């Protein structure tokens with residue numbers, strides 16, 4: 039009888055030991071990487087989700103988690119503080135972060151490195167048709183969402199208004215809402231217009247246009263010229279009339295680039311592995327959002343506004359993209 043008790047005791051002890059041992063070793067081997075993305079109804083978030091899935095399927099040692107956020111400015115700060123290992127953000131904001139441009143940043147974000155350029159983000163001002171906003175000047179006195187807190191959109195809204203000789207003070211009401219909220223507010227008439235620097239076809243804008251008669255307000259002419267001159271990350275771009283329900287013609291505007299970055303502290307081998315796995319599985323990125331089709335090896339360095347991470351650089355050199 040005593041022997042039996044001992045055997046049971048030993049088996050239980052051994053099982054316990056094995057459980058603890060294997061679980062700790064599994065956790066020790068797995069590395070966690072967080073990506074600060076953007077708006078749930080934007081493009082960063084679904085794209086970061088695709089990157090996380092690719093890692094899940096192909097890199098057993100790395101688990102990538104995705105966080106939603108206000109986006110570009112907030113993301114650069116998360117990289118600086120080490121609260122995110124990777125981020126998607128606008129190339130203009132990445133550059134300003136690196137330089138510590140005030141008042142956006144109170145100090146330089148010196149530890150941000152480029153992984154790859156992704157796709158073009160258009161500055162889109164979506165307005166209710168009944169608000170009768172044909173040009174940026176007509177935003178005067180209107181209720182406008184200038185972008186979520188911590189967004190690149192808010193900075194672009196400021197720059198665009200400035201190019202038209204205006205500022206937030208000219209607006210009737212200035213809102214800083216999440217993109218989901220601004221879409222809801224436009225739909226139910228609590229807003230007249232909203233700024234979004236986001237990939238064309240972002241679900242927030244598609245959804246608004248399905249529900250309420252809306253227009254995209256152009257950013258063009260002399261104002262666009264002076265904007266590009268003062269802020270050279272902007273380029274001229276077109277929102278095609280097929281983008282949203284109710285559009286009657288192509289609309290000229292300006293655009294920036296979305297880029298994927300990592301902390302400089304990320305090991306070179308890991309940055310290399312992540313860059314490689316993205317391009318080896320580019321079909322999965324294409325499937326995540328229409329904008330994913332713009333992510334190509336050939337254009338990986340177009341608009342990259344900050345120094346590359348050595349891991350990404352190694353990969354692009356191997357592929358002959360970088361000398």
Ligand code: GLU
Pocket residue numbers: 075076077078080081082083108109110111127128159185188189190191192235236237
């Ligand atoms: N470019 C946007 C911003 O930083 C975010 C867009 C997105 O989440 O897709 O304001």
